[in-house]
Amino acid sequence: MSTSSPIADTKKNRPVILITGASSGLGAGMATRFAKKGYDLALCARRVEKLEGLRSEILEASPETRVELASLDVNDHDAVFAVFEDFQQRFGKIDRVIINAGIGDGAPIGKGGFQKNKFVLETNLIAALAQSEAGMKIFREQKEGHLVIISSTSAFRGLRSGMNCYSTSKAAVAHMAEGIRADMLNKPNIDVSTIFPGYIESEMTVKAPNGKTPFIVSNDKGCDLLVKAIESRKAKAIVPAWPWTVVCFLMKRLPLSWVMKLL
Numbered sequence: 698m699s700t701s702s703p704i705a706d707t708k709k710n711r712p713v714i715l716i717t718g719a720s721s722g723l724g725a726g727m728a729t730r731f732a733k734k735g736y737d738l739a740l741c742a743r744r745v746e747k748l749e750g751l752r753s754e755i756l757e758a759s760p761e762t763r764v765e766l767a768s769l770d771v772n773d774h775d776a777v778f779a780v781f782e783d784f785q786q787r788f789g790k791i792d793r794v795i796i797n798a799g800i801g802d803g804a805p806i807g808k809g810g811f812q813k814n815k816f817v818l819e820t821n822l823i824a825a826l827a828q829s830e831a832g833m834k835i836f837r838e839q840k841e842g843h844l845v846i847i848s849s850t851s852a853f854r855g856l857r858s859g860m861n862c863y864s865t866s867k868a869a870v871a872h873m874a875e876g877i878r879a880d881m882l883n884k885p886n887i888d889v890s891t892i893f894p895g896y897i898e899s900e901m902t903v904k905a906p907n908g909k910t911p912f913i914v915s916n917d918k919g920c921d922l923l924v925k926a927i928e929s930r931k932a933k934a935i936v937p938a939w940p941w942t943v944v945c946f947l948m949k950r951l952p953l954s955w956v957m958k959l960l
C-alpha cells in the first residue's frame with residue numbers, strides 16, 4: 698500500500714531520504730528533522746496510521762516537503778525490494794537510505810525463547826540485508842547515494858539475557874555495513890555510514906530488557922545528534938559521542954563481569 702502527500706510531484710530536485718521504521722522513535726524524529734533541512738521523504742513501517750500522523754506533523758512544520766508513505770513489513774523481503782523500487786520511481790531517485798527498522802524483545806538463551814530470538818535476528822539482521830540489497834541496487838544504478846545502517850552501542854560486546862540476540866544482530870549489521878563500505882572504496886559518490894546510538898528515548902527504550910537504560914538522552918536531543926552524524930557522512934559514528942565513545946572503548950577491553958556491571 699502506498700500513499701502520496703497532497704503536494705506530491707510539485708517539487709523537483711530536492712534530495713530524497715528513504716527511512717524504514719519511520720512510524721516512531723528515532724525514525725520519526727529523524728524524518729521531522731530532515732524535512733526541516735529541505736529533504737523530501739520516503740517513509741515506511743507497518744503502522745501506516747502512525748506514518749499518516751507523522752506526515753501531517755511534518756507538513757504543518759515544513760509545508761514544502763514531499764512525503765510519500767508505504768506500508769512495509771521488512772520481514773517480507775519481496776515487499777522490501779518492491780517498496781524501495783516504487784519509492785525510487787515515485788521520486789525519480791533516492792539520495793539516502795536509512796536502515797532503521799528494528800526490534801529489541803529478545804530472551805535469555807536456553808529458556809524457551811527461541812522464536813523471540815529468531816525474530817530479533819530476522820528483523821534486525823536478515824531484513825537489514827534485504828534493505829541493504831534493495832538500497833545498494835538503487836545506488837549502484839544511480840552511481841551515487843548514501844547508505845546508513847542503524848546499529849547500536851550494544852554491538853561493541855556480547856550482552857546478556859534479553860539483549861543477547863539484539864547485540865548479536867547489531868554487531869552483525871555493523872560488520873555487514875563495513876563490508877559494503879569496502880566494496881564502495883573505489884566509488885567516491887557512494888558512502889556507507891554505520892551509526893551506533895546509545896540509549897535514546899523511544900518506544901523501544903520503554904520496554905528495554907532488564908529495565909536498564911544508562912546515559913539515556915531525550916528523543917529530541919538524540920535525534921538532533923543522529924541527524925548531525927548522518928549529515929557528516931562519516932563511515933562510523935557513536936551517538937551521543939559523550940559518554941558513549943569512552944563507554945564503547947571500555948566495553949571492548951574490560952573483563953566481561955565489569956561490562957555487565959556497566960550495562
Ligand SMILES: NC(=O)c1ccc[n+]([C@@H]2O[C@H](COP(=O)([O-])OP(=O)(O)OC[C@H]3O[C@@H](n4cnc5c(N)ncnc54)[C@H](OP(=O)(O)O)[C@@H]3O)[C@@H](O)[C@H]2O)c1
Pocket residue numbers: 717718719720721722723724741742743744745747769770771772796797798799800820847848849850893894895896897898899900901902
Ligand atoms: N532507542 C535507542 O536507545 C536505540 C539505541 C540503539 C539503536 N537503536 C536502533 O534504532 C532503531 C529504531 O529504534 P527505536 O528506538 O526508534 O524504536 P521504536 O520506537 O520501537 O521504533 C522501531 C521502528 O521499527 C519499525 N519496525 C519494527 N519491526 C518492523 C518490521 N517488521 N517491519 C517494518 N518496520 C518495523 C517500527 O514500525 P512499525 O511497528 O510501525 O512497523 C518502528 O517504526 C532500531 O534499529 C534500534 O535497534 C535504538
